[in-house]
C-alpha cells in the first residue's frame with residue numbers, strides 16, 4: 001500500500017489552514033521543555049524554524065556545515081521575496097499569488113499547500129520588518145515593491161540586491177537570541193551523515209564534526225531537514241560550493257520518498273561559462289529583467305562581426321536587434337517565467353544567433369532604462385549586481401550590455417511531504433528547498449525565500465506541535481542504543497571505504513564528469529535516448545569513482561576532500577534518479593522539457609490525462625530499481641489551462 | 647600566467663605552521679583566485695599531497711566565508727571585493743603571491759588558511775538582535791521609516807561578517823563589525839527600544855573575547871570588501887556613551903523601580 005497520504009484538511013480552500021490550526025493538538029509550555037527537536041540546516045527555512053520553535057519553548061539543536069549559521073546559501077539570494085500585501089493597489093490578493101504560483105508551476109503543485117503559502121506570505125514581511133530587515137522604502141516611508149517574472153503585479157519586496165542576506169540576517173538574529181536564551185544549541189561545522197530511526201520514527205542523526213573528524217550522535221523526538229537544494233548535481237550551478245544533497249539522500253535511503261527529482265530550474269540570467277577551470281556560475285538576479293531588455297542580433301553577419309570584435313553591441317541598430325522575448329510573448333515580454341526565458345535563449349543560441357566567444361550568450365541591455373530613468377536610479381536598484389558583473393567579466397554594464405546564459409539554479413524536486421511537511425518517515429519533517437514543495441514544475445522568482453520562511457516561521461511551529469502532542473510522556477532518547485550503533489557503523493564504514501579506494505583522480509574530476517552528463521542530457525532539453533544514455537553513463541562514472549577516487553589526508557581532522565567525496569558519491573546516485581524520473585515523465589511541463597512533447601511553436605506540451613501527479617520515488621536497495629508512487633493532483637479552485645504568456 | 651605561491655600550511659590548531667612554496671603555471675587571467683587554488687589543489691591531490699585548506703562557499707562575495715590575507719592585504723589587491731571575487735588579472739605574470747590566514751588572537755587558525763571566527767557569532771548572541779518572537783506582529787507598513795534612514799541602515803547591514811576588518815587592524819579590533827551591526831539596528835525605529843542594552847552587551851562581549859581597541863587608523867574601512875564606513879564607529883561610540891550615561895542615571899535614581 002502506498003504511504004502517500006497528503007492529509008489535506010477538509011473544507012473550502014481559503015479555510016483549510018485556519019481550520020487546521022483551530023483543531024490541532026497543542027503542547028503546553030511546561031511540556032515543551034521536555035521535547036527535543038533537531039533542525040538540520042540554518043538557511044532561511046532552518047533558522048526561522050529553529051528560532052520559532054525555540055521561542056515556543058522546545059529544546060532545539062541546530063546544525064550547519066558552515067562556520068556560522070549566517071553563511072547558509074540563502075544568504076546569496078539577490079532579487080527579492082514575494083508577498084500578497086497589495087500595497088501597490090495593483091490588484092494583488094492571496095488568491096492571485098496562489099494562482100500565479102500554481103500556473104507558474106505548470107499545474108504540478110498541490111493546491112492546498114500553495115494557498116497556505118500565499119496566505120502566510122504577508123506575515124513574513126511583517127515578521128522580517130519587526131526583526132529589523134531594512135527593506136527598500138519609498139520617500140514617504142512605506143515599503144517599496146518591484147515586479148518579478150510570471151506576475152502582472154508588483155509584489156516583490158527587496159533589500160537592494162541582497163534580499164536573501166538581509167532576510168537571513170533577520171532569522172539569524174532571532175536564532176542568536178534563542179541561543180542566548182538557552183532554548184537552541186547551535187552546532188556549526190557539523191555535517192549530518194545519517195538519519196536514525198527508532199521503531200520506524202525519526203529520532204536522531206549521526207553527524208561528523210568537520211573540524212576534528214569525530215562522528216557524533218544526537219537524539220530528539222523529531223527531526224527537521226532544511227538542508228537546501230541539490231542543484232550541484234550539475235557541478236556548475238549558482239548554488240554555493242558546499243550545497244549538497246547528502247542529508248536528504250540519507251533520509252531517502254531510510255524510507256523518505258523523493259518527490260519529482262527531475263524538476264530542476266535553469267535560470268535564464270547567469271554569467272556565461274568562460275573556462276574549464278570554472279568552479280561555479282554567478283546569477284544575475286531576475287529583478288534585472290524589470291529594466292533590462294534581452295536581445296540577440298537579427299542577422300548572422302552581425303553575430304560574426306561581434307564575435308570578431310569588428311562591431312560592438314552598441315553599433316547594432318534597433319531594427320537589427322531581435323528582442324525575442326518581447327516578440328514571442330508580448331503580454332509578459334522580458335518578464336516571462338524562468339523556464340520559458342531559458343528555453344527561448346537556448347533556442348536562439350542553438351539557431352546560431354548567440355553572442356560572445358562561445359556563442360552561448362545573449363544580451364541583457366540597460367541602455368533604454370538608463371536613458372529613461374538615469375544612471376543613478378539604475379545604480380540604486382542594481383548597483384551591487386553591476387559591480388559583481390564588472391568584477392567577474394571586466395566589462396561595465398552601464399556602458400555595454402551584459403552577456404548572460406541560462407544556468408542550473410534551483411531544484412523544485414525534493415523529499416515528498418504531506419500538508420504538515422512531514423515526509424513518509426514519521427517524525428521527519430522537511431522544509432525549504434529540500435522538500436518537493438510548492439513550486440510544481442517551475443518556481444517563480446522571489447518565491448523560494450517566501451516558501452522557506454513560511455515553512456519555518458509559520459507552518460512548522462503548528463504542524464510539529466500537532467505531531468509532538470501525544471509524545472509528552474516519551475522520555476528523552478539516549479544515544480547508546482542499537483539503532484545509533486548501527487547508523488554510526490554505516491557512516492564509519494562508508495568513510496573508510498572512500499579513503500580506502502586510494503585511486504588516482506581527485507573528487508572534482510568525477511563531479512565535473514557527472515555535471516557534463518547531467519547538463520547535456522538532463523538539462524534544458526531532454527529526450528528518451530539521451531536520458532537512457534545518461535543513466536548508463538552515470539552508472540559508469542559511479543563505478544569509476546569507487547575504483548579510482550583519491551582522497552589524501554586523514555579522517556580525524558579537517559579534510560575538505562573527504563567532505564566533497566561524500567557529497568559527490570551521493571550526487572552520483574541522485575543524478576541517476578533524476579534521469580529516471582525525467583524518463584518516466586513523458587510530457588513537458590515547466591522546467592522539464594521533453595523534446596518529444598512540444599507544440600509546433602516550441603512551447604511545452606503537458607499531458608494532464610496521464611501525468612497530473614507527483615512522482616514520489618521509494619528506495620528499494622542499492623542496485624535495485626526504485627518504485628514510483630503517484631500522488632494525483634486535484635484542482636478544485638483553479639481551472640487547469642495551457643500556460644500562456646503571450 | 648605563471649606564479650610562485652607562498653602559502654601558510656598548518657596541520658591543526660595546535661601544530662606549528664610554516665610557509666610552503668609552490669609553482670603554478672598556465673593560469674588564465676580570467677580565473678578567479680580561488681579557482682587558481684582549486685587548480686593547485688588538484689595538482690597536489692594527484693601528486694598524493696594534502697591540498698591547501700581554505701574557507702569558501704558562495705563564491706560570489708556575499709556569504710563572508712572566504713578569508714585570505716594576500717600579499718599583506720585581507721582579500722588581496724583589488725578594492726571592494728572578497729577573495730572569491732578576486733581575479734588573476736589583478737596580478738602580473740611571474741608574481742610571487744604570499745597567502746596567509748587571518749591573523750588575530752580571537753580568530754585562531756584551525757588548519758592552513760582556515761580560522762575560527764565564532765567570536766563574531768558570540769557578539770551577536772550577546773545582543774545583536776531585536777527581541778521579538780514569531781507571530782503577533784503589526785502590519786509592516788504600520789511603521790513609516792524615512793527612505794534615507796532605511797538606506798543608511800542598509801549600508802551598515804551590508805556587512806558580511808568576514809572579519810577582514812579585524813585582520814586589517816594592527817590591534818585586531820572588531821569595532822567596524824560591531825559598529826555596523828549596532829548601527830543597522832539603532833537606525834531603525836524597531837531597534838530603538840533596546841538600543842542601549844544592545845550596544846553595551848555587544849561591546850562588553852567584544853572586549854571579553856580579546857579583540858583590541860580602536861585607535862582610529864582607518865585600516866578596517868580601507869580593506870572592507872563591502873565598504874562599510876567608519877562613521878558607523880562614531881555612531882556606535884555615541885550610542886555607547888549615551889547608554890552608559892543612561893545606565894548611571896538609572897542607578898542614581900534607584901533604578902526607577904518601585
Ligand SMILES: Cc1cc2nc3c(=O)[nH]c(=O)nc-3n(C[C@H](O)[C@H](O)[C@H](O)COP(=O)(O)OP(=O)(O)OC[C@H]3O[C@@H](n4cnc5c(N)ncnc54)[C@H](O)[C@@H]3O)c2cc1C
Nearest residue numbers: 041042043044045065074079080192228432433446448449
Ligand atoms: C544566487 C541565488 C540567488 C537567489 N535569489 C533568490 C531570490 O531573489 N528570491 C528567492 O525567492 N529565491 C532566490 N534563490 C533561491 C533561494 O535562495 C533558496 O532556494 C533558499 O534560500 C533555500 O533556503 P533553504 O533554507 O531551504 O536552504 P539553504 O539556505 O541552502 O540552507 C541549507 C542549510 O543546510 C545546511 N546543510 C546542508 N546539508 C547539510 C548536512 N548534511 N549537514 C548539516 N547541515 C547541512 C547548510 O549548512 C545550510 O545551513 C536564489 C538562489 C541562488 C543560488
Ligand code: FES
Nearest residue numbers: 703705710712730
Ligand atoms: S565565498 Fe562567499 S564571500 Fe567569498
